[in-house]
Amino acid sequence: MLHGSGVTQPTLTHPEKILYPECGVTKQKLFDYYARVSKWMLPHVARRPLTLRRCPHGWKRGFFQQHAQGKLAAGLRKVEIVDASGPSDRITLEDASGLLALAQMNVLEIHCWGAHVDAIERPDILVFDLDPDASVPWGRTIEAARLIRQRLGDAKMESFVKT
Secondary structure: OOOOOOOOOOOOOOOOOEEEOOOOEEHHHHHHHHHHHHHHHHHHHOOOOEEEEEOOOOOOOOEEEOEOOOOOOOOEEEEEEEEOOEEEEEEEEOOHHHHHHHHHOOEEEEEEOOOOHHHOOOOOOOOOOOOOOOOOOHHHHHHHHHHHHHHHHHOOOOOOOOO
């Protein structure tokens, strides 16, 4: 299921836990999904500081975590980031075992920084997060995305849809 060798699969506790009751997605299904998409997802999230939305009680009740605390699972590591408020340990993942560890942690959203940890002052991606109010028709969101893509193209910048 996982691509690459040497991947340590974390023990999955409570695989039957329902994370999305509306569609029956369990922790096991999340784990399996992360395993299936790891080869495509890792190039976009590995070795970048992460902000994680953890939802141990389902998607409606979650919290954000960006600081590393305690011992981390295989494939995850702490990286010290220094900013205006001083140094802090952030979470990053190294490989597919780290991605699977996020499933064990009930991580439903993975937000990554625009820079890799070894070049933190040199971002290599920029994200335009279109998150409209529920009253905004979907077509308007599509129009906004197309306009952003056009403007980036005019500036000779390559863009991709990311969901």
